[in-house]
Amino acid sequence: MGNNVQRVAVVTGASQGLGKAIAEKLLSEGKKVAFLSRSQRKLDELKENHLEQVSRDEAVFMAVDVSDHQAMKQVIHSILSKWGRIDILVNNAGIRTQTVIEDITLEEWDQIMSTNLASTFFVSQTVMHAMKEQKWGRIINMSSIGGQDGPLTSSAAYCASKAGQLALTKVFARSLASYGITVNAVSPAAVRTPEMDNVPPDKLEKMVETIPLGRVGEAEEVADLVSYLVSDNGGFVTGATFDINGGRLMR
Numbered sequence: 744m745g746n747n748v749q750r751v752a753v754v755t756g757a758s759q760g761l762g763k764a765i766a767e768k769l770l771s772e773g774k775k776v777a778f779l780s781r782s783q784r785k786l787d788e789l790k791e792n793h794l795e796q797v798s799r800d801e802a803v804f805m806a807v808d809v810s811d812h813q814a815m816k817q818v819i820h821s822i823l824s825k826w827g828r829i830d831i832l833v834n835n836a837g838i839r840t841q842t843v844i845e846d847i848t849l850e851e852w853d854q855i856m857s858t859n860l861a862s863t864f865f866v867s868q869t870v871m872h873a874m875k876e877q878k879w880g881r882i883i884n885m886s887s888i889g890g891q892d893g894p895l896t897s898s899a900a901y902c903a904s905k906a907g908q909l910a911l912t913k914v915f916a917r918s919l920a921s922y923g924i925t926v927n928a929v930s931p932a933a934v935r936t937p938e939m940d941n942v943p944p945d946k947l948e949k950m951v952e953t954i955p956l957g958r959v960g961e962a963e964e965v966a967d968l969v970s971y972l973v974s975d976n977g978g979f980v981t982g983a984t985f986d987i988n989g990g991r992l993m994r
């Protein structure tokens with residue numbers, strides 16, 4: 744694969760938070776980027792900031808629910824017919840609940856699993872065909888400290904979905920290695936995103952006390968890590984989980 748190929752990236756949950764920072768980072772590096780998210784309104788706002796790249800046909804903004812596997816399949820196929828390839832997939836869209844074990848319903852369980860875990864599987868399953876043909880690909884699964892350490896601040900369903908992503912990372916990494924496709928997980932904790940604005944200041948202070956580096960993380964720091972993992976130079980790294988948590992979990 745020559746260095747002159749313009750890489751095509753698909754980022755789910757790209758309207759805000761980590762997904763937005765990752766998609767914008769990849770865009771700033773000259774890649775073509777499909778921003779996927781549920782909310783057309785938020786995507787439209789974001790599009791306003793990137794009209795130049797839109798006019799150069801380097802950015803598209805598409806509203807889709809990642810848990811609707813048929814709709815996602817159509818979106819992936821439309822990106823493939825538009826740009827001819829998909830080199831990078833970032834499975835970032837996710838929802839988190841804090842419901843205690845006693846109160847989790849089957850409905851909540853299914854919603855979390857289909858949004859966080861089944862989407863990671865089915866979108867990767869769809870995209871991998873193009874990557875196999877290209878003999879080049881990068882898949883990133885955005886997991887969480889919840890999947891490693893089971894903190895009580897997140898629901899059991901969320902933690903299980905995030906642990907499931909770590910298993911999928913290894914299964915896909917092994918199956919796709921011979922095609923030049925790497926698959927890695929990024930596992931953040933306490934990174935500033937819109938969700939954090941709702942955390943009361945005293946709770947935030949308590950959380951920071953549990954972080955050895957003594958601060959929360961920034962979305963751009965996660966985006967820089969992803970940028971390395973999806974680069975040409977990241978090609979010898981696969982099946983790994985990268986903790987980005989200020990030292991909150993050391994293993």
Ligand SMILES: NC(=O)c1ccc[n+]([C@@H]2O[C@H](COP(=O)([O-])OP(=O)(O)OC[C@H]3O[C@@H](n4cnc5c(N)ncnc54)[C@H](O)[C@@H]3O)[C@@H](O)[C@H]2O)c1
Binds near residue numbers: 762780781838887937
């Ligand atoms: N911020 C953190 O500290 C942190 C820590 C651990 C894990 N994570 C993980 O990182 C990812 C991003 O988190 P964030 O903090 O940026 O969250 P966020 O809530 O700010 O953003 C989530 C994004 O996912 C999208 N999304 C949610 N459900 C969707 C669906 N069904 N279909 C399409 N899009 C959907 C939302 O529209 C939004 O764009 C999540 O998977 C989350 O579990 C974040």
